[in-house]
Amino acid sequence: MNIENMGANSPFIALNDDAVSIPLPPAVLEAIHLRKYFPLRQFKLSGPRKVVHAAEDTSLALYPGRALALVGESGSGKTTMARMLARLYEPTSGTILFRGEPVKGNGRNALKDYHHHVQLVFQDPFSSLNPVHDVRYHLKRPLRLHGHARTATEETEEILALLNRVSLSPAEQFIRKFPHQLSGGQRQRVAIARALAAKPEVLLADEPVSMLDVSIRLDVLNLLLRLKDEEQLALLFITHDIASARYFAEDTLVMYAGQTVEGGPSEEVIQRPRHPYTQLLISAAPDPDRLGPDGKGSVTLPARGEIPSLINPPGGCRFHPRCPHAMPVCSERFPKRTELGGGHWAHCFLYGDGEANPASYKPIAVTPSRSSEGRGKGESGNHASPEVEIQGNAALPSDVSAEG
Amino acid sequence: MTSIRPGEDSTATTNKLLEINNISVDYYAASGTVHALNDVSISLERGKILGLAGESGSGKSTLAYAITRLLHPPAVITGGEVLYYPRSSGGREQQRTPRRAITRVPTRPDTTPAPTDAESAGDGNQRGRERSGYQAQNSPGDITEPVDILQLTAAQLRTFRWSELAIVFQSAMNALNPVLNIGAQITDVLRTHRPSMGADSRRQRALELLRLVGIAPDRIRSYPHELSGGMRQRAIIAIALALAPELIIMDEPTTALDVVVQREILELVRALCREFGMALIFITHDLSLLLEIADEIAIMYAGRIVETATNQELLRQPRHPYSYGLLNSFPSLHGPRRKMTGIPGSPPDLRAVPAGCAFHPRCPMAFEACSRSIPMLRASTAETPEQLVACHLYDPRFNSGEIPTSEDFAAKYEANFEAMIGKRRE
Numbered sequence: 001m002n003i004e005n006m007g008a009n010s011p012f013i014a015l016n017d018d019a020v021s022i023p024l025p026p027a028v029l030e031a032i033h034l035r036k037y038f039p040l041r042q043f044k045l046s047g048p049r050k051v052v053h054a055a056e057d058t059s060l061a062l063y064p065g066r067a068l069a070l071v072g073e074s075g076s077g078k079t080t081m082a083r084m085l086a087r088l089y090e091p092t093s094g095t096i097l098f099r100g101e102p103v104k105g106n107g108r109n110a111l112k113d114y115h116h117h118v119q120l121v122f123q124d125p126f127s128s129l130n131p132v133h134d135v136r137y138h139l140k141r142p143l144r145l146h147g148h149a150r151t152a153t154e155e156t157e158e159i160l161a162l163l164n165r166v167s168l169s170p171a172e173q174f175i176r177k178f179p180h181q182l183s184g185g186q187r188q189r190v191a192i193a194r195a196l197a198a199k200p201e202v203l204l205a206d207e208p209v210s211m212l213d214v215s216i217r218l219d220v221l222n223l224l225l226r227l228k229d230e231e232q233l234a235l236l237f238i239t240h241d242i243a244s245a246r247y248f249a250e251d252t253l254v255m256y257a258g259q260t261v262e263g264g265p266s267e268e269v270i271q272r273p274r275h276p277y278t279q280l281l282i283s284a285a286p287d288p289d290r291l292g293p294d295g296k297g298s299v300t301l302p303a304r305g306e307i308p309s310l311i312n313p314p315g316g317c318r319f320h321p322r323c324p325h326a327m328p329v330c331s332e333r334f335p336k337r338t339e340l341g342g343g344h345w346a347h348c349f350l351y352g353d354g355e356a357n358p359a360s361y362k363p364i365a366v367t368p369s370r371s372s373e374g375r376g377k378g379e380s381g382n383h384a385s386p387e388v389e390i391q392g393n394a395a396l397p398s399d400v401s402a403e404g
Numbered sequence: 405m406t407s408i409r410p411g412e413d414s415t416a417t418t419n420k421l422l423e424i425n426n427i428s429v430d431y432y433a434a435s436g437t438v439h440a441l442n443d444v445s446i447s448l449e450r451g452k453i454l455g456l457a458g459e460s461g462s463g464k465s466t467l468a469y470a471i472t473r474l475l476h477p478p479a480v481i482t483g484g485e486v487l488y489y490p491r492s493s494g495g496r497e498q499q500r501t502p503r504r505a506i507t508r509v510p511t512r513p514d515t516t517p518a519p520t521d522a523e524s525a526g527d528g529n530q531r532g533r534e535r536s537g538y539q540a541q542n543s544p545g546d547i548t549e550p551v552d553i554l555q556l557t558a559a560q561l562r563t564f565r566w567s568e569l570a571i572v573f574q575s576a577m578n579a580l581n582p583v584l585n586i587g588a589q590i591t592d593v594l595r596t597h598r599p600s601m602g603a604d605s606r607r608q609r610a611l612e613l614l615r616l617v618g619i620a621p622d623r624i625r626s627y628p629h630e631l632s633g634g635m636r637q638r639a640i641i642a643i644a645l646a647l648a649p650e651l652i653i654m655d656e657p658t659t660a661l662d663v664v665v666q667r668e669i670l671e672l673v674r675a676l677c678r679e680f681g682m683a684l685i686f687i688t689h690d691l692s693l694l695l696e697i698a699d700e701i702a703i704m705y706a707g708r709i710v711e712t713a714t715n716q717e718l719l720r721q722p723r724h725p726y727s728y729g730l731l732n733s734f735p736s737l738h739g740p741r742r743k744m745t746g747i748p749g750s751p752p753d754l755r756a757v758p759a760g761c762a763f764h765p766r767c768p769m770a771f772e773a774c775s776r777s778i779p780m781l782r783a784s785t786a787e788t789p790e791q792l793v794a795c796h797l798y799d800p801r802f803n804s805g806e807i808p809t810s811e812d813f814a815a816k817y818e819a820n821f822e823a824m825i826g827k828r829r830e
Contacts, residue, residue: 073662073663073664073665074662183750185750213459213460213689213751214459214689214690214691214730214733214734215459215729215730215733215746215747215750215751216746216750217733217746218733218744218745218746218747219746219748222743222744222745222746240662240663241663241735242663242737243734243735243736243737244735246735246736246737246741247735247741247744248735267741270737271738280664281663281664282737283667284663284664284666284667285663285667285737286690286692286693286695286696286734287692287696287736287737287738288692288695288696288719288736289736289737289738289739290696300671301664301667301668301671306632306634306664306665
């Protein structure tokens with residue numbers, strides 16, 4: 001798959017006939033086959049260099065006024081992706097397109113120009129603000145650097161407007177405060193205001209609410225939603241909470257151990273998860289609706305274990321050591337992307353290997369939640385026999401034998 | 405919390421494990437006294453899971469530390485009592501027999517039966533228990549007199565802690581000593597509390613515990629940095645289980661963990677509670693999680709309990725406007741996608757708690773009585789006498805009209821939210 005092809009075939013536009021194709025404006029920011037390896041410090045001079053395979057071949061696109069949620073466990077490469085998109089990390093390979101143009105240049109000015117359009121909000125508002133500077137200073141820097149304010153009066157006006165935009169009122173009081181005088185939610189609002197000060201078109205939010213208190217989380221999420229709608233910001237929303245991805249984002253992309261495993265419209269991905277890892281994530285999420293008549297919702301996870309080491313990741317699909325449906329072919333190579341219709345796609349041999357035709361696609365019956373009966377009976381859960389009933393997906397066995 | 409229903413026989417009383425009466429805790433800070441806990445009363449039955457939920461600063465952790473007497477100045481317990489109903493030695497013996505028979509816990513990686521050396525561990529337990537100073541000598545099978553944990557002397561407290569009540573701390577990932585391997589940290593508990601146990605039986609018990617929490621026993625020599633977050637959490641739980649306590653307090657045990665690992669730990673904890681008949685106080689801010697795991701849930705706000713209910717009652721109809729708000733702060737995986745409003749405002753400064761109901765400045769249902777008098781816990785409605793709520797809406801003296809339903813709460817929160825947005829736009 002070459003770059004031109006990918007650009008046209010942007011991930012979340014439904015291309016098949018039966019699905020309603022939404023006329024989307026062109027993507028603001030696109031990542032194409034991004035890959036990031038972090039070299040390990042080594043003392044040995046010869047032999048192969050060890051690297052951490054943090055992100056493999058990840059493509060995504062952000063559209064104005066839409067949010068894309070990047071979901072996965074810690075260590076799945078979500079933050080690496082955000083940092084590459086913010087150009088804090090240089091990708092090992094792959095291209096970033098901004099308004100269809102590959103971004104280039106690594107110099108100070110090139111990066112400044114880029115950050116004029118793309119801004120990052122960090123996860124931890126307790127460490128992303130400088131404790132020795134007040135709110136005014138934090139917001140003044142981007143305003144001055146990006147030339148949005150030239151005089152002190154302009155600056156104050158802009159800062160007050162920004163504070164009002166992030167619902168920090170009375171703004172006149174907040175402008176003089178230091179980070180230690182603010183609560184977690186207020187700090188995160190300042191961090192968001194700082195990102196907005198550059199007047200960006202793309203906002204990359206790296207777990208913006210995970211460090212905040214429950215009742216504050218929704219406040220901040222609603223603030224971001226409002227900014228997305230009112231100012232047509234393109235948002236990348238990184239989270240490990242799949243329910244908030246559903247609430248917040250139109251599209252969802254699931255990552256596992258540096259590989260993207262599934263993506264598509266959020267509702268589609270969450271209600272009908274295809275990849276065994278997405279199913280695992282959803283069955284593990286707290287869900288009061290699962291409460292049985294006895295008042296106890298019992299969950300048997302379809303798989304156990306943790307994210308593998310990314311220094312020597314398992315071959316093929318990196319989920320195969322934990323996958324209840326693993327087949328021999330899974331350890332040999334990573335499956336190609338299979339379109340499942342409606343913009344929904346997955347990288348999984350269960351659904352074919354790239355060439356599956358959405359028209360002939362038959363759904364595989366899986367019950368993601370309420371899995372008390374039958375599933376994951378094995379003590380270890382690994383390599384349990386596939387309990388998914390595969391209904392008439394004729395393509396599957398032949399595919400497997402052909403590839404295996 | 406589980407108030408004894410009229411007409412019920414004494415079995416309800418004998419099942420009681422912990423009864424907290426009117427406990428208050430103050431922090432004496434330079435800028436003023438922080439009333440972290442105000443007049444909190446709650447009780448817990450044997451083998452039940454009690455969930456404590458609330459925002460940060462609502463007093464959840466302070467309550468846990470008050471029960472275990474782990475508070476240090478400037479925190480001072482200014483009043484109240486924590487009654488613990490010990491099981492007599494006879495009852496304990498009966499209890500122990502099934503405990504040893506346990507061979508399978510769902511999350512265990514292997515199915516080999518627990519080694520019989522558990523016997524020696526059990527004997528060690530028994531001896532230690534007889535020595536403990538707080539235990540009154542009663543005939544076997546009887547429930548001994550309740551002890552007030554707050555009145556125990558230092559020596560009594562030392563024997564009481566861990567053998568009867570264990571605690572798993574917040575950020576348990578960092579609670580392990582990095583320079584000792586986990587085997588040493590488990591056997592350390594046994595060495596202190598069961599001096600009669602030999603080194604070999606301690607080791608056997610440690611292996612058994614690791615197997616119980618789903619860590620391969622050959623990891624006994626691993627240091628904390630060699631274990632993943634989930635495994636460290638399991639190791640901490642193993643340490644808490646070492647003496648088979650009656651009650652475990654877990655203070656946000658899964659907050660730093662990933663969803664999948666969190667789910668595994670929850671299932672492990674629940675299975676252990678079921679198998680051992682252990683009671684658990686589970687503290688978290690994630691109410692959606694509590695609804696799944698806890699039998700009963702207490703919602704705290706600004707140092708008070710505002711509602712107690714069973715998980716099903718709470719899910720069906722939260723009575724306190726704050727409980728409703730908290731419950732609806734979590735986006736759901738199913739059902740219609742709708743705009744969520746959350747709870748406006750932020751938790752109060754505990755140095756200057758609003759007069760009357762502390763929640764009234766944020767409450768969409770507030771009326772004038774709310775800022776005047778502090779509501780006490782009372783039965784919410786005639787149909788749900790067990791669901792206690794501290795809200796004037798359920799007090800006929802203040803509210804003679806309709807009892808609000810979830811729809812009313814939703815409408816009011818929504819209206820509040822719209823008004824707030826409107827004000828911002830102006």
